[in-house]
Amino acid sequence: MIKVLTQEDDRQCQQLIQKEPAENLFIIGDIEAFGYEQDFQKIWGDFDEDGNLRGVLLKYRENFIPYSPGEFDAEGFAAIINSCEDFSIMSGLKAVTSKVEPFLSREFQSKRQMYYAKLDNSESLSEGELHHVEKATIEALPKLVELLNSIPEFSGGSFTVEKRKHGMEKGVARSYYIERDGIFVSSASTTAENSSSAMIVAVCTHPDYKKKGYATECMTKLCRDVLQEGKELCLFYDNPEAGRIYKNIGFEDIGYWMMYKF
Incomplete structure (x- = not known):
């Protein structure tokens, strides 16, 4: 199940993203700086059947970043991205974005791959x-x-x-x-x-x-x-x-x- 996260979900969200601080640099920083209640920022969470958070999708202005350390509803995240008219960038770890990419309805103009080190x-x-x-x-x-x-x-x-x-x-x-x-x-x-x-x-x-x-x-x-x-x-x-x-x-x-x- 995917839902929009609020401040009430912060503890569970932090438990997920703080497991990999370097990998989640942008998500951690944007939540610290702007929280969950801004017009230009929204965070969705993907929960398993037991109510455990297993993935997050950050939208900061026109940028999307999906993250999950394992299995998640990639098609559901893609549906959210597809429904937004004001996005121009999706970025993230290849292990995550490669699962979302097949479900995106818009064709990308460019795709860049970089090494990520910590x-x-x-x-x-x-x-x-x-x-x-x-x-x-x-x-x-x-x-x-x-x-x-x-x-x-x-x-x-x-x-x-x-x-x-x-x-x-x-x-x-x-x-x-x-x-x-x-x-x-x-x-x-x-x-x-x-x-x-x-x-x-x-x-x-x-x-x-x-x-x-x-x-x-x-x-x-x-x-x-x-x-x-x-x-x-x-x-x-x-x-x-x-x-x-x-x-x-x-x-x-x-x-x-x-x-x-x-």
Whole structure:
């Protein structure tokens, strides 16, 4: 049985999604930030015959994310998605979205598959002092944005001081950087932080300062600090070279993350 969840269902919902904090980063974060009673957000739950919650479907604005650790009513979730006119994206773990996809009535325009990796312990992180890796303050954001906008791979990004400032002030984002010769030459950031997990994004090094281990040092410092707060870290990647860096510091692949655009 599928029904719309309310605050009364929060305990059962949290028990399900908190089993895999990294996998459910977006669902956990959106529920923490906006709850169950917003016009732009709705959460459905799929219950088995004994009343146990076995799957959830989050709709945040025009985005859907289905999740279940096992069996669930994929056709029922698809029927909800099909009935909505204002959706343009479905994303989630491949093990889940692949069950929903056959029942979708609309054809997708694009389908992207990325590796999804997580880190839940510091065993593989370097223990060396990293005093030269600094945590960005609001005052540091212009130099950080200048670095991000200089990275060829990020050419399609829309990095602004205002967006970065907003994320930091809301407590959902942080950045670490290395400065050399008066400019920021490498950095790593989080986004979508919640009480249980955080996503790593925008790991980069200025083209003139590559092959010095700077990105790994930024990542190491960031991961140490976030793990010490009791959170899991996760990230997407589709570049095998980047994947090697992440695995060297302990990240493990946990599946694929899919994004369908309609």
